[in-house]
Amino acid sequence: MGTTSITEEKEMETINPATKEKLGALRIINEKEINQKIESAEQAQKVWRKTSAPNRGDVLLELATLIEQEKEGLTQLLVDEAGKCTAQAAGEVDRTTSILRFLAGEGARLTGTTIPSTDINIMAYSVQRPLGVVGIITPWNVPLAIPVWKIAPALVAGNAVVWKPAPQTILIAEKLQEIFDASSLPEGLVQMVIAPGPEVGKKFAEHETIKAVSFTGSTDTGRIINQMVAPRGIRFQAEMGGKNPFIIMPDANLERAAADVIAGGLLDGGQRCTATSRIFVHQSVHQAFRKELTKQLANVRVGNPHDALSIMGPVVDEQQYRTVRSYIQSGIDEQLDLAFGGLPPAVEENKGYFIQPTLFDHVTQESKLAQEEIFGPVLVMIPFDDFDACLEQANDIRYGLSSSIYTQNIDWALQYVEEIESGLVHINLPSAYSEPQMPFGGIKATGIGGFRELGQHAVSFYTEWKTIYARK
Numbered sequence: 001m002g003t004t005s006i007t008e009e010k011e012m013e014t015i016n017p018a019t020k021e022k023l024g025a026l027r028i029i030n031e032k033e034i035n036q037k038i039e040s041a042e043q044a045q046k047v048w049r050k051t052s053a054p055n056r057g058d059v060l061l062e063l064a065t066l067i068e069q070e071k072e073g074l075t076q077l078l079v080d081e082a083g084k085c086t087a088q089a090a091g092e093v094d095r096t097t098s099i100l101r102f103l104a105g106e107g108a109r110l111t112g113t114t115i116p117s118t119d120i121n122i123m124a125y126s127v128q129r130p131l132g133v134v135g136i137i138t139p140w141n142v143p144l145a146i147p148v149w150k151i152a153p154a155l156v157a158g159n160a161v162v163w164k165p166a167p168q169t170i171l172i173a174e175k176l177q178e179i180f181d182a183s184s185l186p187e188g189l190v191q192m193v194i195a196p197g198p199e200v201g202k203k204f205a206e207h208e209t210i211k212a213v214s215f216t217g218s219t220d221t222g223r224i225i226n227q228m229v230a231p232r233g234i235r236f237q238a239e240m241g242g243k244n245p246f247i248i249m250p251d252a253n254l255e256r257a258a259a260d261v262i263a264g265g266l267l268d269g270g271q272r273c274t275a276t277s278r279i280f281v282h283q284s285v286h287q288a289f290r291k292e293l294t295k296q297l298a299n300v301r302v303g304n305p306h307d308a309l310s311i312m313g314p315v316v317d318e319q320q321y322r323t324v325r326s327y328i329q330s331g332i333d334e335q336l337d338l339a340f341g342g343l344p345p346a347v348e349e350n351k352g353y354f355i356q357p358t359l360f361d362h363v364t365q366e367s368k369l370a371q372e373e374i375f376g377p378v379l380v381m382i383p384f385d386d387f388d389a390c391l392e393q394a395n396d397i398r399y400g401l402s403s404s405i406y407t408q409n410i411d412w413a414l415q416y417v418e419e420i421e422s423g424l425v426h427i428n429l430p431s432a433y434s435e436p437q438m439p440f441g442g443i444k445a446t447g448i449g450g451f452r453e454l455g456q457h458a459v460s461f462y463t464e465w466k467t468i469y470a471r472k
């Protein structure tokens, strides 16, 4: 990604991270144009809010069908622009349509309450109403499903959306915007903004028409936006970093646990906030598990994401490539026990941003690799003796998004459910596992705002309550 000037105008470029070739470019819009988009969205919302909520849900169903019809093209773009392997890219398209189909039903379920008044002549009830125009800021790692899981609940609740996608995946965003434009949504209801994040953040913070902002990305950026929007007191929701623990108890099925460390930790090259990154393994099975995991890691083929045999493609761009390599270098400098992978020479000029999976063993809690979100295919393993101490260590982290335990013992499983500090909790499942009908989100430095995404709860962020008292 980069900006270049063409005559007077500036462009945002996007590349294929597997080849470093330029894929395309979109014009960066100026402040006046951002204002126009916000104002057009406001006009479109006046029409949309008068469409009944179940009918708004029908349009989400239409969007699901349109996305399904474009599945091949969208899959191709997710491979080319985000570096996802074909199966994972196709999975993201399917997941996106499932999210739309689930959230479509929320139109018919946009319930209020009717509560008996103390006065027999008074009827008291409450309804959920849209906020107006909302700002949405999304990352590059799940560039189709995340925008949709924010935009769909906003729309079904009756709002308009001004959406700022990540610069690394603007062609996917453009394709999604084309699908919104081709649907029966009122013209201008969803407005994509191609402009630098800080400028859009400032605009969302200052423009009176923007009534709420939803963000997914890094914790640092989420906190900056939170500060920016605070003076106007508007609603803000952020889903941010993770450093997710994966606990292996003495009775765990080690083969399955190793496969799920790979499924959860290396999916999309570990570029997921839900990625497994800290493996706590009981001393009694440590050696056996290390053997099993390194055996399975050797079968993880990293390469051309179009190749059906590849399990991991490149990381998304040069910045991410440098960041992940610098973490691996830091593990080597700390003289950690390198159990798999490592740091091969940097790729040649014309090759893509590929990084082999890397596993460091016997990592201590103080290590930078055990504390910071790497957002790449780097796993750390921490052997433990005592389960209580392990849970304490697992919680001794600023983040709280996801976690997993592998055990058949109900007491251990329930103790973990009770004590683990994370918004998503898995027993014998990968940390990245989630379903659209269940709430999604984290605690501690992972989440701001207390609202959850996905599930029925997703709509709450985009509505406000109106309480009505009517005398007969």
Ligand SMILES: NC(=O)C1=CN([C@@H]2O[C@H](COP(=O)(O)OP(=O)(O)OC[C@H]3O[C@@H](n4cnc5c(N)ncnc54)[C@H](OP(=O)(O)O)[C@@H]3O)[C@@H](O)[C@H]2O)C=CC1
Pocket (backbone or CB within 6 Å): 137, 138, 139, 140, 141, 164, 165, 166, 167, 195, 196, 197, 198, 199, 200, 201, 202, 216, 217, 218, 219, 221, 222, 224, 225, 239, 240, 241, 242, 272, 273, 320, 323, 373, 374, 375
């Ligand atoms: N937990 C998660 O889901 C994600 C975590 N990350 C983490 O963040 C690191 C850096 O990645 P990066 O892409 O820079 O992540 P950011 O969090 O900085 O960016 C995410 C989105 O926010 C936008 N943005 C950035 N600054 C502002 C701002 N001040 N106001 C409004 N919007 C803003 C970005 O646009 P623009 O780039 O144009 O500024 C992008 O669309 C990664 O290495 C990873 O650790 C990244 C993506 C997702």
Ligand SMILES: O=C(O)CCC(=O)C(=O)O
Pocket (backbone or CB within 6 Å): 141, 142, 146, 216, 217, 239, 271, 272, 273, 274, 275, 432, 434
């Ligand atoms: O795709 C998901 O389920 C989680 C989203 C995610 O990984 C992220 O926001 O980084």
